[in-house]
Amino acid sequence: MIIENLTVRFGSFTAVENLTLEIPPGSVVGLVGESGSGKSTVAKAICGLVRYEGRMSGVDPKRVQLVFQDPYASLNPRMTVGASVEEGLSALPRGRRKDEVERLLSLVSLPPEFAGRYPRELSGGQRQRVAIARALGARPELLVADEITSALDVSVQGAVLNLIRGLQAELGLSMLFISHNLAVVRYVSDVVAVMHRGRLVEIGPAERVVGAPEHAYTRELLAAVPRLRH
Numbered sequence: 001m002i003i004e005n006l007t008v009r010f011g012s013f014t015a016v017e018n019l020t021l022e023i024p025p026g027s028v029v030g031l032v033g034e035s036g037s038g039k040s041t042v043a044k045a046i047c048g049l050v051r052y053e054g055r056m057s058g059v060d061p062k063r064v065q066l067v068f069q070d071p072y073a074s075l076n077p078r079m080t081v082g083a084s085v086e087e088g089l090s091a092l093p094r095g096r097r098k099d100e101v102e103r104l105l106s107l108v109s110l111p112p113e114f115a116g117r118y119p120r121e122l123s124g125g126q127r128q129r130v131a132i133a134r135a136l137g138a139r140p141e142l143l144v145a146d147e148i149t150s151a152l153d154v155s156v157q158g159a160v161l162n163l164i165r166g167l168q169a170e171l172g173l174s175m176l177f178i179s180h181n182l183a184v185v186r187y188v189s190d191v192v193a194v195m196h197r198g199r200l201v202e203i204g205p206a207e208r209v210v211g212a213p214e215h216a217y218t219r220e221l222l223a224a225v226p227r228l229r230h
């Protein structure tokens with residue numbers, strides 16, 4: 001997907017200003033920046049949830065799936081895991097949906113029995129896996145992951161990040177991976193883009209941005225983040 005000159009205004013406030021960013025097919029682009037820098041607003045613009053100026057091309061908006069920070073909010077508490085995942089499979093003939101639910105659960109390393117469970121019976125990390133399985137069921141061209149590990153314990157964060165890396169390798173997904181934590185972004189991303197007050201201040205290969213940041217703000221972010229152990 002190519003995003004060109006994206007600007008999002010809320011009244012007189014400009015949340016995103018003239019942002020240009022390419023997410024090449026099959027690659028993970030990490031978007032990092034402090035709270036309020038405009039990351040979620042970029043995600044919402046990509047998914048058509050806010051009005052924006054600028055151009056998006058290369059991906060059918062219907063083939064974009066968004067996974068949020070809070071899997072409590074994205075899963076219906078009254079639906080079993082299986083029913084939640086199956087909901088997105090309406091394009092498949094009824095008879096093939098059960099197998100597909102199993103396949104999706106196994107992609108996110110959950111045993112098939114989990115299909116019968118309710119969200120409240122799952123840990124935070126397991127719920128986030130279900131939310132990812134559900135999103136994958138729609139066979140997205142682009143997955144937008146907005147702070148999907150932020151609500152999780154550090155020990156579980158690592159597992160979800162490894163899952164993302166595994167899925168990327170296996171499915172060749174394109175992904176915009178958003179986090180305020182540069183260490184987390186670096187771990188899963190090919191390219192890292194740094195946002196500050198609505199603007200992109202630096203972009204480059206993950207190794208380079210983290211190893212030799214060019215912008216003072218990136219260096220500040222690097223100094224501030226706790227190191228991710230894995």
Ligand SMILES: Nc1ncnc2c1ncn2[C@@H]1O[C@H](COP(=O)(O)OP(=O)(O)OP(=O)(O)O)[C@@H](O)[C@H]1O
Binds near residue numbers: 010034037039180
């Ligand atoms: N619907 C809205 N109306 C007005 N202002 C908004 C709206 N949505 C977001 N903003 C403002 O836009 C700015 C960017 O918000 P955004 O949610 O994109 O930040 P973020 O980088 O995702 O932050 P965080 O890391 O805390 O999730 C913030 O100053 C926020 O208050």
Ligand SMILES: [Mg+2]
Binds near residue numbers: 039041147
């Ligand atoms: Mg956000």
